[in-house]
Amino acid sequence: MAPAHELSSRETDAYLDRIGAARPRRADADALRELQQRHLLTVPFENLSVHLGEEVVLTEDRLVAKIVDARRGGFCYELNGAFAALLRSLGFRVTLHQARVFGRDGRLGIPFDHLTLRVETADGGGPWLADVGFGDHARYPLLLEGRADQTDPSGAFRVVEAPDHGDVDVLRDGRPELRVDLRPRELAEFGAACWYHRTSPSSHFTASLVCSRFTEDGRVTLSGRKLVRTVHGRRDERMLDGDQEVLDAYREHFGLDFGEVPRAAVFPGVRAGAAGV
Template sequence: MDETPRTTEEPPRPAPALTGSRVDAYLERIGATRPTRADAPALRELQRRHLMTVPFENLSIHLGQDIVLEEEKLVDKIVTYRRGGFCYELNGAFAALLRGLGFRVTLLQARVFGDGGRLGIPYDHVALRVETDEGTGPWLADVGFGDHALQPLALDSRVEQEDPSGRFRFREAPRGDLDLLRDGSRQFRLDPRPRALPEFRAGSWYHRTSPESHFTRSLVCSRLTEEGRVTLRGRTLIRTVRGERRKEELATDADVLRAYLVEFGLALDQMPEVRAALIGPRG
């Protein structure tokens, strides 16, 4: 394996910040107030609010809806249309909110560890490097990895970091990358070089079209709650309360649509179904 450090690249130009009214609308969407300064406590609160109100979901893939990696469209989906999304959408929009509040944000690409420790494709995941105005951090903020850290993680730390979701640690990896571990298990490999949102289009296309992507093979909608998590996988509603999981099978389409509305705030006008055209032979 080539472990030669990567060369420094010209950083991509940051996207323009959201305007004041758009920031206010986004804050209303996640039930947050405008912070007085762009500091670490504000970042922690914004990440927590986002995780509790905006669901991680892949429904657009199975509803035949386009996914456009442009910040204005991503913010519209979350704020105007009251939807969620997967990593490119959620962290892309969250980056726009943070910049609008005065945080300095850089997009980072990561490859997710799958079965047997196999790494996923390049641009498999997008995460955020965030700098605050009081000089703490830099922080890894992430509202798009499903069940993950509740709080931002200190990127420069190499010791275990306690979080309500577990113990997290960054470990040095080949070529200057970082592996993020949760309770000793590798989650993803982070490339610290700055990226721009358009660079993730190929990864987004792969995950919404390839039969090798788990996003094309199932329906998922999930969000954090005060006591744990609520998840809808197809017709199975799963509530995790203080570590205890309870499953409920929803019998009718009406029950499923009601669960999307009541549990996640998603007012859908059609029933999401796994699109058979997306699923082909694997091998």
């Protein structure tokens, strides 16, 4: 496999500063849990590059630069690709896995639909399934080889054997969300699926804008002009009035400073508003 980009000590410290985390003394399960939580609270899940016409380059140095230097977010390939580089720089052993996402109709998405991480820690626990790139998902890493319910602020998660091929399914409150292929992968292998999600009329990313992150007590999401805030399970929606209010919301809730409001691009064959959050 091609060697992964190794972050310098300076780059690692800058990444930790970006997510508001201290450098852990040991690459153990507690440190992994804290790093995932901090990442989810500070770095938004967003598909704005798709609509802004920005290139998405799946190399760890470019992904880290986007999150740390440009102070942006991204979607799964970007967020988990960069997070893998951070974890390795801190002494964790990280393996990339491809996963397929279950749709609301129960059907599986395309191969390499999602990038997730297997992480081994210095305390001998785990291995863990760590993920900062799936939007509304588990706040904390999940035991990959555990088969009992795992309680998380986002629900009861369970990792079970898939029907065939040696894969595992990740269930949330009894409903399947991901089917994970446990064979090791390289970041470059996700390039074709990334291109599909950026360009295909069948991709939910081309159908609408989304920018979302966890908060201490819930979640905040901006989709176009619709701002959704969930606090202790209570959901509040409102439409923002005017471009300045949208720009203020990007800045206030996500730390994103745009000169003009990102607008949904027009993709051939895509019906506007076809995808939700």
